[in-house]
Amino acid sequence: MADLLAGMRILVLEDEVLIAMDVEQLCRDSGAAGVVVARSLAEIDPDRAASEFDAAIVDVMLDGTSTLAFARHIQERNVPFVFASGYTDLDEIFSAFPGVSVVGKPYSGSDLVEAVAAAARRRSSGV
Template sequence: MSDLLSGMRILVLEDEVLIAMDVEQLCRDNGAADVVVARNLAEIDTDRAAMEFQAAIVDVMLDGTSTLDFARHIHERNVPFVFASGYTDLDEIFAAFPDIAVIGKPYSGSDLVEAGAAAAGRRPA
């Protein structure tokens, strides 16, 4: 693996347990210092998230609840993130977040890591 996420503290918003575990391990394998997984928005203090994380991987829907307001909040506070989602109606996402990468499920681990690293201004060596 690589060190594209070296030293970063990453938030993963994902409601599917197995996917969340895979993404957490993928981030760690790529150098993340810490990975915090939240399965719903109630687990996250939105204001603190903007101060505590260097990047986020955000599923568009968590247990039927949209994460777009949360994404808007961290975007306004310059927290780099990517959407990783199986959500099929992407027009709203692209309109609201034209500069944010959307990685569709199922995705490859390298695509997700590279998109997250690119969002945080890191490029492969």
């Protein structure tokens, strides 16, 4: 798992402080060159996200606010991402974002990192 995110710049949208810290460390331990954590949508401009990050980990809800519009925005700009969420009604996500992985909370670090790496590989291979 040490090099799965080698050199990548990762955006993490997560409002739970301890989870955000854990995910940030997981990404760094997996070789990420940079990790930025945003705890609310107000903290990150979606256009900046599309131009500055190689991949994203997106919680479905941040402090009670849906992140689906943000996810759609970065998807349209070809930023690979995965959803990491404790959200239980996933039908809307699966239908709106076919092919995007959803890693359920609580998740293992290896599952999350492997899902991000796979999303990045799909983008680079044009799939």
